Amino acid sequence: MGLGLGLGLSDPYLPFERGDANMDGVRDVSDPIFGLAYMFQGGVEPPCPDAVDANDDGELDLSDAVAMLQDTFLGNGPLPEPTGEPGQDPTEDDLSCDSDL
16 A cells, blocks of 8 residues: 555556656666666556656657767756646646656
8 A cells, every 4th residue: 555545546647757767866877777677678657657657758669769869968958847846737638647656
């Protein structure tokens, strides 16, 4: 049982920081690695797929890892909101954050 407080609730609007794929509170090289492992190696499902969608196009794909790496190592940012601190996703898509983890 996760943050659903035992009620089985899931809130797709939980705050997150875009690019913090593993939700450890730090955006670093482990985030694109986590996302790539999920997408291409059957790794652990991300607790917040919206955080993995670094370019905010509504899809989880290689371009998200590239965006995270460019932001981390080349300063090609910022990533689309929410960045800097956790917040709500200002764009509508089929990705969300699951509170029942």
